Amino acid sequence: MSHVLILGGDGYLGWPTALYFSERGYQVTVVDNYFRRNACTELDTGMLYPVPTLLERAEIWQKQTGREIKVVIADLADPERMRGLFDGSLQYDWALDKAFTGIAQTIVHYAEQPSAPYSLLDYKHADITLSNNLRVTNNLLWAVRDFARDSHIIKLGTMGEYGTPDIDIEEGWLEIEHKGRKDKFLFPRQAGSLYHTTKVMDTDLMWFGVRMWNLRVTDLMQGPVYGIETEESRIDDRLNTIFNYDEIFGTIVNRFITQAVIGYPLTVYGAGGQTRGYLNIKDTLQCVHMSELTPAESGELRIFNQIMETFSVNQLAEMTQRVGVSRGLEVEIKSIENPRKEAEEHYYNPTYQGLQAIGVKPNYLTDEVMNSMFDIVERYRDNIREDVIFKGVKWG
C-alpha cells in the first residue's frame, strides 16, 4: 500500500487531498501547524462554517469509513521536525496504530502561506511568508536528499510565477536561441506579489535540488481554485474543507458567489481584464493523483500548468451575476480602484495540455457547477460576515 505524506494537510487543498488518497486505499499521513486557521483568527477573516481540528477530522473520517489518516501537528519550518517525518523520530498526534509508517513514496507539499494579500499586509507578514515558504521547501529537499532520494515530491507552484508576459507561456521550460547558440532554461518568471515571488524562489530551489541530488520533483503550476465539496466530503458536512470568502484567503470564484448570496456587489478591481487560468478543487485532486501515478524521473523537475480554462475577472463576475440572478438574487457588479499593481489588460496565452495527457479529465466551470456552489453557500448564509469581505490590502 503506497504511502502519501501530505504537508499542509489542514488547508483548503491539503485536507481534500488526504481524503481522496485515503478513499483510494493509500496510507496517508497529514502534517500541519494550523498556520492557515490561526491566520484566519488573527486577521479575523471569517469562515463560511467552523471546521473541526485535524485530529477530530481524522477521527470522523475513520468512524465514517474505517480508514485511517495519521496526523502530525508540527511546524515544518523547523528542520528537525521535517526530518522526524523521515527518520521515524516523529510522534503521531492521531493514529490508530502509533508505529512509524515508514518513509512515504510520495510527498505532496502544500505547506505554504498561500495568500498574496497576506504577504503584502506589512513587513511582518512578508517576513512570515518568506521564512515559512522557503524554509519548509528547503528543509523538505534536504530531508529527501538525506533519507529518501527515490521518493517523489509533488509541489504546488502557481501560474502566478509566470506573471503576464507578452509571449506564450509554456509548461515550465523554454528553449532560448541567442547570438546563434541555444540552451534550455526555466521559463522566465516574474510574479505579481510577494507570495507568488516565494513560489518563484521555491522553483529555483527545487531545480537546484533536482540537478545536484537527482531528486524526483513534479511542480504543479496551479491557477486559482474554486469549489467546496468533493466526492469524499459529501458523506459528512464536518469533512468539508475550510472555506474562506474574504479578500485575503478567499479565492475569487468562492468570494464572488458568497458576495452574491448576501447582496454584496461583486468587487471587480479596475478594468477587470485580468485573465488567469482556473480549476475546480476536484481537478486539483485528480492532478495530484495522476502525478502520483506517473512520477517524475530521478533528476527530473517535471512542470505542469495546472489550469483547465481561462477567464477574465469580468467574465467571472458576469457568470456569477447570471447564475445569481437566475436564483432570484440581486447581483450588482461594481468596479473599484485596483489595490493591486497589475496589468488590467494584457496578453495571456498559456499552454496546459500536460496534465490531460497523463489522464486528468477537466471539470469545467459551468452554470450547473456554480449553482451547486450557491446551494452550499446559501445553506451557511447566516454565517457570512459582510464586514470581512473587503479590506483593501494595497500592493503599493
Next chain:
Amino acid sequence: MSHVLILGGDGYLGWPTALYFSERGYQVTVVDNYFRRNACTELDTGMLYPVPTLLERAEIWQKQTGREIKVVIADLADPERMRGLFDGSLQYDWALDKAFTGIAQTIVHYAEQPSAPYSLLDYKHADITLSNNLRVTNNLLWAVRDFARDSHIIKLGTMGEYGTPDIDIEEGWLEIEHKGRKDKFLFPRQAGSLYHTTKVMDTDLMWFGVRMWNLRVTDLMQGPVYGIETEESRIDDRLNTIFNYDEIFGTIVNRFITQAVIGYPLTVYGAGGQTRGYLNIKDTLQCVHMSELTPAESGELRIFNQIMETFSVNQLAEMTQRVGVSRGLEVEIKSIENPRKEAEEHYYNPTYQGLQAIGVKPNYLTDEVMNSMFDIVERYRDNIREDVIFKGVKWG
C-alpha cells in the same frame, strides 16, 4: 555629506568598503552581527591573522585618520533591527557622536552568508544560509519601501547566479523572441550551489520590489574576489580585512597563494577547465563607488557583471605556480577528485562592459599583483594552518 550604510560591514568586502567611503569624506555606518567570524570559529577555518572587533577597528581608523565610522552590531534577519537603521530607534555601538545619522542615501548590502561549501555542509548550514540571506534582503526591501524609497540599494550578487549556460551571458537581462512575440526578462539563472541559489532568489525578490515599489537597485554580479590590502588599510596592519585561506571561506586566488607559501600542492578540482570571471578587491570598492555616484533610477533594477577578466582554474594554478617558483618556492599542482557537481569544461562568454562604462578602471591580475599578495601572506606564514585548507565538502 552623503551617507552610506554598509550592511555586513565586518566582512571581507564590507570593511574595506567602509574605509574607502570614509576616506572620501562620506558619512559611513557599518552594521554586522559577526556572522562570518563566528562561523570561522565554529568551523575552525583559521585566518591569516586575527582581526580586531568592529568597534576596535572603528577606533583605530578614527585615531589614525580623524574620520568616524559608526558601528551597529545587529542581526538584520530580525526585521525590527533592520528598521531601526531607518527609523532612528537603533543605538550605535560605537560612534563619536551618538545622535542618529539619519536615513542613508545609499545602502550597500553585503550582509549574506557568502560561501558555497558552507551552504552545503549539511541541512543546518543550508537552513542558516537560506534564512539569513533571504530574510535580510526582504527586510531591507521593506524598510526602504516604508522609510526611504529614494535611497539607492547597491546589492552584491554573483556571476554564479548565471551558472555556465551554453549561450553568451548578458548583463542581467535578455530579450526573448518566442513564437513570433517578444519580451524582455531577467537573464536565465541556474546556480551551482545553495549559496549561489539564494542569490538568484535575492534577484527575484529585488526585481519584485523594484516593480512594485519603484525602488532604486543596483545588483553587482560579482566574480570571486582576490586581494588583501587596499589603499586605506595600508596605514595600519590592524585595518586589513579578514583573510581566509581555507576551502570554505577562502576564495581561490587567496587560497592558492597561501597553499604555495607553505608548500601545500595547489588543489585543482577535476579537469580544472572551470572558467569564471575574477576581480581585485580594489575593483570591488571602485565598482561600488562608481555605482553610488551614478545611482539606479527609481523603478530600475540595474545589473552589472562585476568581473574584470576570466581565468580557468588551471590558468590560476599555473600563474600561482609561476610566481611562486620565481620567489624560490616549490609549487606543485595536484588534480583531485572534484567534490563539487559542476561542468569541468564548458562554454563561457560573459559580457562585462557596464562598470567600465561608468568609470571603473580595472586592476588586472598580473605577476606583480600576485607578488605583492605573496609578500603579505609570507609575513604571516607562521599563522597558516595546513590542516584547515581542505575539508572536501561534497556537493552530493
